[in-house]
Amino acid sequence: MKIAVLSGKGGTGKTLVSVNLAAVAKTSTYIDCDVEEPNGHLFFKPKDIIEEEISVKIPKVDGNLCSGCRRCVEFCKFNALAYIKEKLIVFEDICHSCGGCILLCPEKALTEKEKVIGRVQKGTSEQVTVYTGILNPGEPSGIPIIKKLLDENEHERSKTIFIDCPPGSACIVMESIKDADYCILVAEPTLFGVHNLNMVYELVKLFNKPFGVVLNKCLDGENPSEKFCIEKGIRILGRIPFDNELGSLNSNAEIAVRKSEKYRTIFSSLLEDVKKEVHHETTSDS
Amino acid sequence: MKIAIPVNEKSLESNVCVSFGRTPYFLIYDTDTQKSVFLDNSAAASTGGAGIKAAQMIADNKVNILLTPRLGENAADVLKSAEIEIYKTTTASAKDNIDVFIAGKLPLLNEIHAGFHGHGGK
Secondary structure, X not given: OEEEEEOOOOOOOHHHHHHHHHHHOOXXXXXXXXXXXXXXXXXXOOEEEEEEEEEEEEEEEOOOOOOOOOHHHHHOOOOOEEEEOOEEEEOOOOOOOOOHHHHHOOOOOEEEEEEEEEEEEEEEEOOEEEEEEEEOOOOOOOHHHHHHXXXXXXXXXXXXXXXXXXXXXXXXHHHHHOOOOEEEEEEOOOHHHHHHHHHHHHHHHHOOOOEEEEEEEEOOOOOHHHXXXXXXXXXXXXXXXXXXXXXXXXXXXXXXXXXXXXXXXXXXXXXXXXXXXHHHHHHHHO | OEEEEEEOOOOOOOEEOOOOOOOOEEEEEEOOOOEEEEEEOHHHHOOOOHHHHHHHHHHHOOOOEEEEOOXXXXXXXXXXXXXXXXXXXXXXXXXXXXXXXXXXXXXXXXXXXXXXXXXXXX
């Protein structure tokens, strides 16, 4: 079972929810797909880390073979190639590794070379297997790292997998939720929060994913995100209070469910509800 | 000698465009024939790498001198490979900038910015 946790913006509580759900599930897998700023590891402090570099393929030119036909220059949608004074220039930082230029080159002057764009770490924290994807600063796309993180063959099927998504609703989030069985949308109780919730709401609907909302930072009084859920008929899975104790635990990089009975209860019940929802979705699908 | 300037409108009186890569047009002025040509900048609508594509177009048009208010790192790499000299414009019109350049009073462009997409710069 794969559960993705997402939100329209950063700081809403994706990591809080996914880390605590993974920790309260005891034997589980936590995958940090927020490769531009992974922070789940700060809470889990995983041990016995194994690290693997992730690279993409970019073109390398053999100047002796290049005839200057410029097919590659004209083909590249990202303008990563220029042909100046009978010399092909490759802009490695601009290249999106589609491989098109290499396929097109009639002289076979272009070949592939590896370029490291980041790394994946695997470690353990109690009985949670923790995966962290790290994209090197300045790289255009973290998708190759996410593909590696979510590679089916890497994970034990018996364990529940919690996917901590990048913020927003762009390609990198789509890649993260693509194979998820269920999506948890985390929302803040503000008008701005509703706007961001709507972004991910539209995304999960587009992907036909079963989903529910966790209302974070709940205070007494009006909650625009709650109102939005009621209006749209969206299932509210749980409410996390805007609470000093939780804030202190979190800002000290502690996992609330491992430190507080109160939060162990809140997240256990959230986990049970999510499991029931996933079960319900899978049985109603078949 | 051919001079290129990014311009907002197809007119000698046009302002210089603040962007090199995404300017709508380039004015190409030939000092020998004193004739002007306006080129549509096909790079303006690029998803990325507009500066590289615009610089390629400038080089392909056998330009010797570029007058621009600023320039990104990747575009500068292409232009330098093409041995095109780069001078910094003032807020005056394209025509005034050409006159000031011909009078030898425009400074060389020294500041090259690292781009706005996080991938320029080392």
